[in-house]
Amino acid sequence: MLPPSRPPASSKEPALSVSIPGQRRAGLPSPGITAFGLTEDESAVRTLSRGQRWALVGLTVVLVTALALRPMGAARTLVAVATLAYLAAVAYRLLCVRHGTSSAGAVQVSDAEALALADDELPAYTVLVPAYREPEVIGQLVGNLGRIDYPEHKLEVLLLLEEDDDVTRAAVAEVALPAQVRVLLVPDGGVRTKPNACNWGLLQAGGELVTIYDAEDQPDPLQLRRAAVAFRRLPADVVCVQARLSYFNSGQNLITRWFALEYVTWFEHLLPGLVALKAPIPLGGTSNHLRAAALKGLGGWDPYNVTEDADLGLRIARAGLKTEVLASVTLEEANSDFVNWVKQRSRWYKGYLQTWIVHNRHPLRLIRTVGLKGYLGFTLFVAGTPLLAALNPVFWYLAIVWFVAEPAAVGALFPGFVYYPAMVCFVAGNFAMIYAGLVSARAAKRHDLLLAALTFPAYWVMMSLAAVKAVVQLVLQPSYWEKTTHGLSGVEAASTGKAAHV
Numbered sequence: 001m002l003p004p005s006r007p008p009a010s011s012k013e014p015a016l017s018v019s020i021p022g023q024r025r026a027g028l029p030s031p032g033i034t035a036f037g038l039t040e041d042e043s044a045v046r047t048l049s050r051g052q053r054w055a056l057v058g059l060t061v062v063l064v065t066a067l068a069l070r071p072m073g074a075a076r077t078l079v080a081v082a083t084l085a086y087l088a089a090v091a092y093r094l095l096c097v098r099h100g101t102s103s104a105g106a107v108q109v110s111d112a113e114a115l116a117l118a119d120d121e122l123p124a125y126t127v128l129v130p131a132y133r134e135p136e137v138i139g140q141l142v143g144n145l146g147r148i149d150y151p152e153h154k155l156e157v158l159l160l161l162e163e164d165d166d167v168t169r170a171a172v173a174e175v176a177l178p179a180q181v182r183v184l185l186v187p188d189g190g191v192r193t194k195p196n197a198c199n200w201g202l203l204q205a206g207g208e209l210v211t212i213y214d215a216e217d218q219p220d221p222l223q224l225r226r227a228a229v230a231f232r233r234l235p236a237d238v239v240c241v242q243a244r245l246s247y248f249n250s251g252q253n254l255i256t257r258w259f260a261l262e263y264v265t266w267f268e269h270l271l272p273g274l275v276a277l278k279a280p281i282p283l284g285g286t287s288n289h290l291r292a293a294a295l296k297g298l299g300g301w302d303p304y305n306v307t308e309d310a311d312l313g314l315r316i317a318r319a320g321l322k323t324e325v326l327a328s329v330t331l332e333e334a335n336s337d338f339v340n341w342v343k344q345r346s347r348w349y350k351g352y353l354q355t356w357i358v359h360n361r362h363p364l365r366l367i368r369t370v371g372l373k374g375y376l377g378f379t380l381f382v383a384g385t386p387l388l389a390a391l392n393p394v395f396w397y398l399a400i401v402w403f404v405a406e407p408a409a410v411g412a413l414f415p416g417f418v419y420y421p422a423m424v425c426f427v428a429g430n431f432a433m434i435y436a437g438l439v440s441a442r443a444a445k446r447h448d449l450l451l452a453a454l455t456f457p458a459y460w461v462m463m464s465l466a467a468v469k470a471v472v473q474l475v476l477q478p479s480y481w482e483k484t485t486h487g488l489s490g491v492e493a494a495s496t497g498k499a500a501h502v
Contacts, residue, residue, distance in 0.1 A: 036199070036296050038299030042358065044305040044478065082391055084421070085387075085388060086422075087421055087425050090433065093270065093433070093436070095273070097436050097439070097440075099277055100269035105327075107234070108327045109225075109326070122225070124154050124208050127213060127224075128202070130212070131168055132192070133483060138175060139175060144219070152180050155180045156206060157178070158204065161183060161184070162185070194285070195301035198301050209224075209289060211227070212285070214285070237322050239291045239298075239323075240290045240316055241324050242326060244327070245267065246260070248332070256334035257448070261453055265436060269436070275324060279317075280316075280374055280378045282352070282381065298319060304479045306348075306481055307351025307354070307355060311355045311359075338462070342469065343483075346482065349389070353386055353474050389460070389463045389467035437456050
């Protein structure tokens with residue numbers, strides 16, 4: 001028997017609305033954190049709660065006191081804790097790769113199965129396409145939307161434009177939009193983020209299923225049909241299927257090859273591994289397909305979190321609901337410019353930190369909902385990724401200084417019980433991460449990425465720069481959405497044939 005097409009009502013009780021200054025109301029309710037019952041305590045509208053601020057102050061006092069009274073002992077303790085965190089993070093990623101390699105993998109829906117479902121049996125679908133200051137990709141967007149294979153009377157595409165974005169609005173006015181595309185203006189005056197725009201669209205969406213595409217995305221033309229079939233096949237507690245992401249300009253330069261290899265590793269092994277481990281899934285920012293009723297019951301997207309997708313993935317897990325991976329590919333534009341890449345990655349890292357902080361306002365409650373194993377995985381993946389990347393320059397500096405001059409002070413920081421685990425992490429850990437990239441490239445039959453895998457440590461330097469920037473921005477500009485510039489590749493994805501289905 002097929003599961004019902006709509007999930008049961010969420011067990012989460014609707015929370016009291018919290019009024020956030022600056023949100024403009026224009027006909028419909030504000031698409032701020034009150035739109036679907038998300039509370040201030042569940043949102044990144046403030047970085048730290050009162051309890052978290054006091055905990056941070058207490059920890060700072062203890063650390064400063066220890067460094068003043070026993071500087072070498074305190075420094076050794078910090079190095080030991082960091083080494084343990086590195087080892088745990090590497091071990092967890094390798095565990096994910098192992099489970100991702102041996103698991104059933106993504107949900108497969110063949111072309112024949114996707115096309116077999118009659119139009120009248122397909123659910124109504126809403127596609128949200130937020131675009132801000134992206135006039136250069138509007139023509140490509142219209143072409144990509146026109147290739148989606150879904151009955152017109154069951155599909156609505158909401159193109160979400162900011163009210164004051166005159167350049168993109170002018171570009172849209174110059175093209176003939178497909179009949180199923182409707183332009184919605186997001187009112188000016190509130191927070192200007194992608195999740196805020198998506199909440200505005202969700203308020204007016206009529207689809208039973210909903211997904212997000214970025215303006216430059218080229219989804220597999222059958223992706224909506226595949227997702228609809230997958231939802232009919234899967235249990236009702238699966239409320240999200242995440243399609244795979246890849247790049248149409250991966251061969252443009254070394255940065256795009258590194259970026260592509262990172263995505264191959266993520267979608268080939270890490271994400272299926274997290275699913276197999278029943279761990280919380282930080283979603284991708286596009287091509288995640290959701291049951292609309294469940295999404296609204298979960299509170300929509302947090303407009304103050306700059307990686308709203310990762311935050312939503314955690315809320316799905318906390319509600320006892322599930323995410324699966326869909327074997328369908330959306331092609332995106334890989335960031336090819338160093339400065340633009342750092343801006344984009346620092347926003348992702350900042351959002352990961354926001355997500356970890358928000359969900360740790362009540363850590364015992366979080367552990368009760370996702371389990372201790374899920375909590376540790378969440379911490380290692382979501383907090384560990386940016387924090388350890390930010391720490392890398394410190395340890396690289398210590399390693400260079402030691403190899404050049406062998407100062408006694410550096411040697412004193414690494415007594416035997418710290419030195420040997422640190423060497424294991426430095427040698428075996430780095431080798432394992434490079435090897436995982438090679439395995440992922442081979443599994444995806446992307447032999448063009450083998451050189452990128454061998455030179456991947458240089459990419460880690462870029463990650464560390466972005467992580468340091470993210471930590472600084474988290475303090476100074478927590479909800480600032482640093483815009484990524486698109487259209488730098490000068491290349492468009494192939495427009496003919498069916499996009500990859502793997």
